[in-house]
Amino acid sequence: MTTQNLLVELFVEELPPKALKKLGEAFAQQIYASLSDQWLISMPGTMAQDPDQADPPAMDVFASPRRLGVLIRSVLLKAPDTQKLVKLMPVTVGLDAAGQATSALLKKLQALGADLTDPVAAVAALRRAPDGKVEALFYDSLVTGATLDAGLQKALEEAIAKLPIPKVMSYQLETDCELPGWSSVNFVRPAHGLVALRGSTVVPVKVLGLKAGNSTQGHRFEAKVSPVVIADADSYAATLEQDGAVIAGFEQRRFAIVQQLAQAAERLGPSYRVLMDEALLDEVTGLVERPNVLVCAFDAQFLDVPQECLILTMKANQKYFPLLDAAGKLTNQFLVVSNISPLDASAVIGGNERVVRPRLADAKFFFDQDRKKTLASRVEGLSKVVYHNKLGTQGERTERVQSIASAIARQLADAGVADAFDGNADNAAMLAKADLLTDMVGEFPELQGIMGGYYARHDGLREDIAFAIEDHYKPRFAGDELPRNTTGLVVALADKLETLVGMFGIGNVPTGDKDPYALRRHALGVIRMLVEKELPLDLNGLLACAFEEPRWGTAFKAGTDLGAAAPSVYQKFDAARPLADFIFDRLAGSLREQGYSAQEVDAVLALQPQRLGDIPKRLAAVRAFAALPEAPALAAANKRISNILKKAPDVDPHVSEVLLTEPAELALFAAMQSLAPLANAQFEALDYTASLQTLAALRAPVDAFFDSVLVNAEQLDLRLNRQGLLKSLHSAMNRVADLARLAA
Template sequence: MTTKNLLVELFVEELPPKALKKLGEAFASQLADQLRAQGLANDDSVVTSFASPRRLAAHVSHVWLKAADKAVQQKLMPVSVGLTADGQASPALLKKLQALGADVSDPVATMAALKRAPDGKAEALFYDSLVTGATLDTGLQKALDEAIRLLPIPKVMSYQLETDCELPGWTSVNFVRPAHSLLALYGNTVVPVKVLGLTAGNTTQGHRFEAKVSPVVIADADQYAATLLKDGTVIASFAERRAEIVRQLAAAAAVVGQGARPIDDEALLDEVTGLVEHPNVLTCSFEAEFLNVPQECLILTMKANQKYFPLVDAAGKLTNKFLVVSNISPEDTSFVIGGNERVVRPRLADAKFFFDQDRKKTLESRVAGLDKVVYHNKLGTQGERVERVRAIAKAIGQQLGGDGLAQSADTAAKLAKSDLLTDMVGEFPELQGIMGGYYARHDGLSEEVADAIEDHYKPRFAGDELPRNTTGLVVALADKLETLVGMFGIGNLPTGDKDPFALRRHALGVIRMLAEKDLELNVGDLVAAAQPAFCDKITDAGAALIDFMFDRLAGSLREQGYSAQEVDAVLALRPQRLGDVAKRLEAVRSFAALPEAAALAAANKRIGNILKKAGEVDAHVSEVLLKEPAEIALYAAMQDVAPRAKTQFEAGDYTASLQTLAALRAPVDAFFDGVMVNAEEMDLRLNRQGLLKTLHEAMNRVADLSRLAA
């Protein structure tokens, strides 16, 4: 039996642009998965997703017209239930077989179709049958229904369809947007499926304004994209349309010259790709006087409100040129360019007005207003929160740099949230912190404090840069710790994919700052030091918060390429100086490559189990009680190796420390081969346990080596 390629398209009203990419990929993958599950497609079938503002489509190669019949063996019931004393089918068995569609009119044939086989401690009856493979008509209908049901629709729309003449009235349909046509082709043959009140055909619609014909007839499943481009002026593939926009943006920027380039924004690029069917990039401009406004404000208003691509020069400074991705390609583009320039001008004027008005008041004068802004009903106002951040920042600053750093951190923390009350941040919340830095400089504050105010939200996302100076680091740490300790203290924890206060991001931010800046701060001490700032507003959830932070750290390290074993071994010790973690991991990786590693890890695990069963063990060894040659040899080796390893550990050379310990493999192996730890004589037993305790402590300073055991 030969296969053909299948094409399915849903033509709808304009889909939400931010969700289009995800919707298109999900529609195609779910449709293909459902066909595979029914045996109508296999692993060799290639799935191609298409998604434009007005369509979701999927092309699946190598699809069968009918799935192969499949032999199925089904467990029925225990023999004791299914057969009577004389070996005949019981009423319960006959009823079960009838439910499966078996013909039970012939007792001999019925019994012949059954098999007896062991099932645990008893025997069970099994029924062999041949399940007829699904046809494409029924299989595609099921696959299409399921693909639509499983679409990750951000918000469902309800609309009505008029029923046929025989049954006048309306029926309600729920989908992401009203659907207008369904296309389903198997090769060049229409597959008669129905969905959302639509019956499949071989036609669709092209570009809303520039299609050459209407409707667009698709002659064959493999001609879909080419025909839609030729007759409908639509680039159906999301990826190809996106690549075309990137190409045109680069070409337009090159014409502007002077190293101009469009701002790099993947999310904006995806959104614009979801807004146009056949992109046409045009260059526009605005008055240069607006460049006196902070460029972040201008860039954000052009991106967020108009979906434009601002152009920056080679130094990253904003120019007065911007690029528009139009959905039409008129011969005279002046009207499109002029219209976009007229539209952006009031937006830029608003930004300039906000900036000018905001600078009439100092950040200091806005601080009192934060007492009227609710932060959380259990944690008080933003003003109260600022006081907590100040207290935490002063404590951290004092520890890291004394009075000077504590004072500058206090000043920055006091003013860091004041820009929340400015007009600019009210219009563009994304600019909080950034505008605070601009206004701090205007108020005459030092560059260090201004940078700290601007940077105190950093890192804002994965891969974001850290604060530029130590004051910024201190305030950023204090701000994130206040959020973490406060939310954990009132039991407001992340659940599943819900994390409204971004606690996971805050935890990773704290981890990154402590680790990448190698700050001389301990995780546990930081959490404990933040608690008093809340007085009686929270309960102590420090242990849970520390667990949460180490979980985030473990996940981050695995994403960086460290193995689960390596991460587990290091973090089992809960190292408080996170700047040490990377060195510990590299040391563990080097140790694991040694030929002695596996045996020592296994021995370490064995020692841990012995000590766990023994309970409280004193790490003390009496040489007088060392009787066996193997324990004497192990003790002697430890006297040589352990001090050197400890010195290397204290010097921060973790790799050398672990490699020094590798010399203990032979005496450790000999000890377990020749010495009974749990001797009958209590003094010998305690002494040997003390020897193992001493060994265990020496071996597990860098990491818990037992976690490396297979």
């Protein structure tokens, strides 16, 4: 069948720039998927003559501020007819005792459009085939393939209905209606044009009150002609760029912006670097149809304001790209992506410079005003700011963070970490939230913490306290850097633990993909700090100091006893055990994303090791052990031992050498006496790899034991002694990880 490329374009008013990329992809993918499901897209043909030349993509996506479009290759005018085997009913239902069709069968055939001119022949043509325990009748029907006209109509309607529209507009139709102004439609923005071309032929479809044609509109001010006539589907992008002054492809336009930004910085000098924010690039790409990058400048006096403030106001409010020098410091020049390309750009440059000045002046004013009050003087005002209706004010929250930070600092000091308990963590925790009451953070909430660091330095506080205030929100996102010093780590841990404990304590836990308080991110932050900084802190100890914080008041309800084996803190609050499990679950996911296998992660985390900083060493040890030839047999033996001990959970691990009667159990006991002390010493020295490799030598005596010794002997003292021997072996071999999890 002959195929040609199909172009579809919906011309609308300016689309929301932040959503444009997503809208364009969804529009194109939905149309492609619908046509493919209707068999209107042919599979790719033969490969190109050049083996190094790949086949073109199945479709090209177009998305500009005023259009959504797609070019789909190899589209058929009509889908091929297909044979479809339809199950009718059991033979006993469709045919009577004489083999004649029942009324139920005839009605079913009539509904399917079968030719019943000769009912006997129609029934004879049916297929019989087993269907489970009965024999059924099947009708072999010919399904007529969809035409492109009908198929594209369906695809367009489905694509529009399923678009991820941020906010729908309702507007009245003005043309092509019997009663203009009385019919209305809902869409993301009012639509004004529809193009549907297969090759050079218009496909007669309608949508949103529009009839398909072969013309569209170009740039509002710079198009050479209006309307822009598209000769055929393949020439769409080139025609629109040449005659309409529009780069239709989102990625092509974004690439052009990146190139122009880099070239503009290079023209200024080799020391200039553009701060290219990916989200800002996407948004600006959604704002312009043909980009033109211009260099602008602001008064150098504004550089006295923290550069984070200036950068944020330029990016968030004006969509400008700041320029940094070789040292990473902000310069007073910036780049703007214009949507017009006048011969004399001075008016455009001047306009942007005038617009940015009051924004920067506001930032300078906020900064100057905020420094008139110290951070310490603002702390009292936090008691008037509600944090959560069940957890009190920001002032109460600050007191809890301060208390938890002090407890963590004491734990670190007891573990030998120098300068951990010097009072800095307590002071930093007290001041950490004070910048929430500043004008700058009120205008730019993204700067909380950052501004606190600047104001702390202005107040004459020590640099490590300023760093801690600035860093206590870190890591803010995946891949973000961690706090720079011990004080910052302590306050950041306390802040995240306070949030986790508080929210779990009142039952606000993440469900599905809903996590309004970012508890998953907070948990990952705690994990990263404990693991990457190898902090000598036990997870249970951290949760205990957070849950036992007396300033929770009556926020938590007393829990039930969760088991005698659990630490006492778990008996106080229902939330403690679920929170610990939540953290280990986040840790497991993070480790798998880092490339560790599910078996390796399960083996290590099954023991729930409390020093999370040791986990990478344990994983490395497990991976090295799994590579040993002895590993499969020992893993299987551990699984077998675990099953035996489940039936004897209270067995004493003590072994009486007098009761060891079999040569194989004597040999195993002797091997354990020789190897276990060395493996334990290596474990205590945190050399987990060496510890497991030492224990790998137990394979031969373990195999011999299970080959020739009956563990569950009839004689009670022998049975208990052998179970005790296995329990001692199990304890020795599973200090690093649960090796049974490695068994196939």
